[in-house]
Amino acid sequence: MSEEIVVIEGDGIGQEVVPAAVSVLDAVADFQFVEAEAGDAVQAETGEALPQATYDTVADADATLFGAAGETAADVILPLREAVGSFVNIRPARAYPGVDAVRPETDLVFLRENTEGVYSGHEDRLSEDLSTLTRVVTTSASEQLAEFACEYVADRGESGFHVAHKANVMRETDGRFRDAVVDVAEREGVEAEEVLMDAFATRVCLNPGQFDVVVCPNLAGDVLSDLAAGLVGGLGLLPSANVGPDNALFEPVHGTAPDIAGEGAANPSAAILSAAMLLEHLGYDDEAADVRTAVESVLESGPRTPDLGGNAGTEDVTTAVLDRLD
Numbered sequence: 001m002s003e004e005i006v007v008i009e010g011d012g013i014g015q016e017v018v019p020a021a022v023s024v025l026d027a028v029a030d031f032q033f034v035e036a037e038a039g040d041a042v043q044a045e046t047g048e049a050l051p052q053a054t055y056d057t058v059a060d061a062d063a064t065l066f067g068a069a070g071e072t073a074a075d076v077i078l079p080l081r082e083a084v085g086s087f088v089n090i091r092p093a094r095a096y097p098g099v100d101a102v103r104p105e106t107d108l109v110f111l112r113e114n115t116e117g118v119y120s121g122h123e124d125r126l127s128e129d130l131s132t133l134t135r136v137v138t139t140s141a142s143e144q145l146a147e148f149a150c151e152y153v154a155d156r157g158e159s160g161f162h163v164a165h166k167a168n169v170m171r172e173t174d175g176r177f178r179d180a181v182v183d184v185a186e187r188e189g190v191e192a193e194e195v196l197m198d199a200f201a202t203r204v205c206l207n208p209g210q211f212d213v214v215v216c217p218n219l220a221g222d223v224l225s226d227l228a229a230g231l232v233g234g235l236g237l238l239p240s241a242n243v244g245p246d247n248a249l250f251e252p253v254h255g256t257a258p259d260i261a262g263e264g265a266a267n268p269s270a271a272i273l274s275a276a277m278l279l280e281h282l283g284y285d286d287e288a289a290d291v292r293t294a295v296e297s298v299l300e301s302g303p304r305t306p307d308l309g310g311n312a313g314t315e316d317v318t319t320a321v322l323d324r325l326d
């Protein structure tokens with residue numbers, strides 16, 4: 001039986017780039033697509049940004065392709081990550097021939113802890129003057145991330161990864177994170193090279209080629225992967241995956257891009273590359289590689305959307321990718 005893929009376009013350019021990615025998936029595999037709603041539009045209609053039906057469908061599916069949500073982003077994506085039990089956010093950031101990049105040699109993958117750290121939702125207003133945030137780090141979540149990272153580098157035929165942290169200052173929380181990751185790596189025979197996250201920010205700008213797979217706590221992974229997005233030429237190119245034990249959700253790193261939404265000018269590459277990650281996750285490795293090659297070929301020789309200096313539309317780029325796949 002063919003896998004069931006939930007498709008959530010969401011708001012803004014999600015409604016333009018997700019259909020592009022679905023047409024690419026449809027061209028290379030025999031999936032059953034189930035549309036579901038989430039985001040600002042459904043909130044305005046029903047009062048709920050994430051209907052229970054959408055949550056349940058995502059939790060039961062083989063995988064989900066998600067676009068973007070606007071004002072309601074936190075109300076949508078955080079529970080959806082929970083629906084797939086996602087403990088790791090995979091964020092590749094690589095430069096492509098033909099696309100202007102600050103650092104064309106950039107080819108990184110961030111493996112970001114996806115459930116805790118400062119994003120675990122424990123904030124308090126203690127007085128008129130004082131607010132606090134509780135940073136949550138567990139050995140179990142850190143180990144789960146590290147085990148995934150060990151498998152990930154082994155699959156890629158690499159010997160190790162970097163682990164970014166700030167355990168010299170946050171000795172208890174990042175100390176726990178660092179110790180758990182390093183211990184798992186040692187047990188698995190994988191090299192885990194430590195790097196302080198602030199030093200990483202400088203070093204990756206100066207010489208991204210010295211890094212490959214980077215394992216990070218939640219906030220650090222968010223910020224450092226956005227920094228890497230800047231090195232490779234912008235948001236229109238960056239896919240991501242939220243992976244859980246037996247489910248996953250794939251989404252472009254960019255948001256709803258309200259400034260260009262509705263113009264048919266959004267770059268579909270990030271969404272199509274997210275679809276390639278979905279294919280790979282479900283074991284369609286050849287199809288994933290074909291899609292990546294097709295996107296790379298279009299990025300190199302056009303057509304290009306305005307964010308990459310061209311004047312083509314979303315559909316022109318999608319058609320070009322589909323043509324390369326034939």
Ligand code: ATP
Nearest residue numbers: 069070235236254255256257258259266267268307
């Ligand atoms: P949101 O609050 O939904 O994240 P935003 O204003 O932060 O919206 P993003 O989608 O995060 O917008 O993107 C920031 C800018 O990057 C956009 O305004 C847009 O110009 C550009 N951008 C993002 N994604 C794309 C894309 N796929 N194609 C072209 N340009 C894009």
Ligand code: MG
Nearest residue numbers: 254255256257
């Ligand atoms: Mg944004």
